[in-house]
């Protein structure tokens with residue numbers, strides 16, 4: 001069975017001191033050209049701060065969404081109530097400004113600093129001197145069934161959007177052009 005690499009950034013909020021080096025270096029690493037600017041609004045990591053308890057919690061930008069959740073979440077931790085959706089990882093959600101490029105509005109998703117040649121560890125982990133962020137990799141068996149599920153979900157959404165006939169026509173056209 002095929003293997004897939006799972007990359008994990010472990011976040012130990014107890015160790016985070018709020019230096020925001022992770023935000024700054026993530027933004028600089030992803031600037032174009034690389035390291036040409038440092039704008040934390042372009043970082044794919046955001047450090048939430050509770051000023052009363054002086055608690056910092058890093059959150060990595062996750063999957064892209066174009067629609068808001070039907071329900072908002074609100075966390076209460078140690079009696080402190082955080083803003084709605086404060087810890088959500090979704091990028092480009094219409095209800096929030098987080099994880100959107102400040103100029104283009106495009107979603108900013110953590111890409112684990114994938115580059116060629118690959119880094120030993122992501123930039124935010126490298127610059128976190130107190131090990132609030134640590135990195136692990138592991139291999140897992142890739143589930144064929146999972147891929148099929150994803151394919152089914154994708155096809156269903158195309159059928160919902162364009163109708164079965166249009167999707168079938170397009171598939172037939174692609175099949176003919178691939179064979180040709």
Ligand code: SF4
Pocket residue numbers: 015016017018019020021022023047056058124127128129130131132133
């Ligand atoms: S670099 Fe580490 S300590 Fe500094 S804000 Fe980021 S996670 Fe926290």
Ligand code: SF4
Pocket residue numbers: 025026027029043044045060061109110111112113122123124125
């Ligand atoms: S892993 Fe890379 S892209 Fe993701 S938050 Fe850290 S520095 Fe940014």
